[in-house]
Amino acid sequence: MASRPDPYATLGVDKKASADEIKKAYRKLARQYHPDRNPGDKKAEERFKEISQAHDILGDPDKRKDYDRASGPFGFGGAGGPPPGGFDVGGFGDILSNLFGGAAGGRAGGGARGRTQGQPGRDLETEVRLSFEQAVDGAQVPLAVPTSTQCTTCHGTGAKPGTSPRVCPQCQGRGVEAEGQGLFSISQPCTRCGGAGTVIDEPCPTCEGAGSTRTVKKLRVNIPAGVRDSSRIKLAGKGEPGRRGGPPGDLYVVTRVSESPIFKRKGDHLEVEVPLTIPEAIRGATIEVPTLHGTKKLRVPAGTKHGTVQRLRGEGPPLLNAKGRGDIHYRFVIDVPATLSEEQKEAVDELSKVINGDPRARLFAAREGKAKV
Ligand SMILES: [Zn+2]
Ligand SMILES: [Zn+2]
Numbered sequence: 001m002a003s004r005p006d007p008y009a010t011l012g013v014d015k016k017a018s019a020d021e022i023k024k025a026y027r028k029l030a031r032q033y034h035p036d037r038n039p040g041d042k043k044a045e046e047r048f049k050e051i052s053q054a055h056d057i058l059g060d061p062d063k064r065k066d067y068d069r070a071s072g073p074f075g076f077g078g079a080g081g082p083p084p085g086g087f088d089v090g091g092f093g094d095i096l097s098n099l100f101g102g103a104a105g106g107r108a109g110g111g112a113r114g115r116t117q118g119q120p121g122r123d124l125e126t127e128v129r130l131s132f133e134q135a136v137d138g139a140q141v142p143l144a145v146p147t148s149t150q151c152t153t154c155h156g157t158g159a160k161p162g163t164s165p166r167v168c169p170q171c172q173g174r175g176v177e178a179e180g181q182g183l184f185s186i187s188q189p190c191t192r193c194g195g196a197g198t199v200i201d202e203p204c205p206t207c208e209g210a211g212s213t214r215t216v217k218k219l220r221v222n223i224p225a226g227v228r229d230s231s232r233i234k235l236a237g238k239g240e241p242g243r244r245g246g247p248p249g250d251l252y253v254v255t256r257v258s259e260s261p262i263f264k265r266k267g268d269h270l271e272v273e274v275p276l277t278i279p280e281a282i283r284g285a286t287i288e289v290p291t292l293h294g295t296k297k298l299r300v301p302a303g304t305k306h307g308t309v310q311r312l313r314g315e316g317p318p319l320l321n322a323k324g325r326g327d328i329h330y331r332f333v334i335d336v337p338a339t340l341s342e343e344q345k346e347a348v349d350e351l352s353k354v355i356n357g358d359p360r361a362r363l364f365a366a367r368e369g370k371a372k373v
Contacts, residue, residue: 007054007067015068019061026055049174056187118246119196124239125252130223132260136292136317138225145219145251148212150241154204158211165198173197196243211243221253226318226325228265229257262290268326270316275335276300289330291315298330306334 008015011025029051031037038044057063126145134141150156159165167173170192179186189195203209221235232254239249263270274289284302288295291312298310309331316326340348 005050005054007057010050010054011058013058017058019059022055022058026051026059030055045172052174052178052187119243120246121240121242121249123249123252125254127254127256128221128223129256129258130227131258132263134223135227135229135255135257136225138227138318139223140220141223143219143221143253145217147215147217147240148210149215149217151204151207151211151213153206154211156211156241156243157200158204158207158209159200160202160204163200163202165196165200168193168197168199171197212241223253223255224320226320227255227257229255231255231320263292263328266329268316268319269329270326271329271331274298274330274332276304276332277335280304281306281332281334291328292317300332304332306332308332 008017011022011029013022013025017025030048033044033048033051035041035045035048038048057067124145124147126143128141128143130139130141151158154161157165168175168190171177171190175190175193175195175197176187177190179188190197193199200209204211207213219238221233223233227233232252235251235253237248238251241248262272264272270292272290274287276285276287280287280300281304282302284304285300287298287300289298289312292315296312296315298312300310309329311327311329313327314325315328318325337344
């Protein structure tokens, strides 16, 4: 009990055993320790449970791979969590935690035998609307998240106060039962207890046995500076509470950020379109441009072309996963008036007398050059 039961050792097979060898070993042992053959023998029953759990893992190629990875040199971190989509009652996570003895000390009194951890709480997701400024500067925003909380009458057991859940008589607390007889059985969640491993005779009047009640959870969330539209902020442990001592889920807050009339997000940076008059573009100018918290002066060189970009480094929004801030890119667009007054027309006529020549000549020069060859 102190050491971690190794499913390979439990079935007495080699780590490299084939699926066939595992199946054979399992059948032989299951036959030997089957409760039908050993009525009233607690040790045999315990052993049979271990054998079934070992086969649950090694008999399934995916779970076996997960187990091998989890028990490998890198331990049970990162990649080794319960597989997504795995059955969630009496599931792989529970089996592993049993195997690893992780929660061995935590067997709840009166709880199901052989099951040491309750079901983890569900993750919650909610949206939060932010102004552009709140997204850039960060903000503390109130949230109201519909959720369920542990019932205060029964403290989550689902049983009427003064009573407690008892071990499910159908699955003996395993949470799974075998369909079919003995050796060719398929494990599935217990139909009597739904996989919980326990049954409630007198349900709690407040929650009708659910162990939780629907509420709206109110909390204030710190939105970090620099979030974007559709950023997903994880608040660990702020999801629904776990059942029967399981860990709480997480809360994901998805940001919905209003657009700014001035600033457009471009990755880590912001972009601003800055109109220039024709004379400013031709002669150059010192102009004032908007920054996130004020204005800055920008030198526009003489002969600035339409679409030229100038950057102010570090004036952009804070970077989310690094120190420092992004930049603001100022894109110059030359403002061409749609209509001209008589006076302006004359001025343009004057200008075209002075600034002339054919800027498109080089487009054709190249072709003619080729033609001459
Ligand atoms: Zn209750
Ligand atoms: Zn059951």
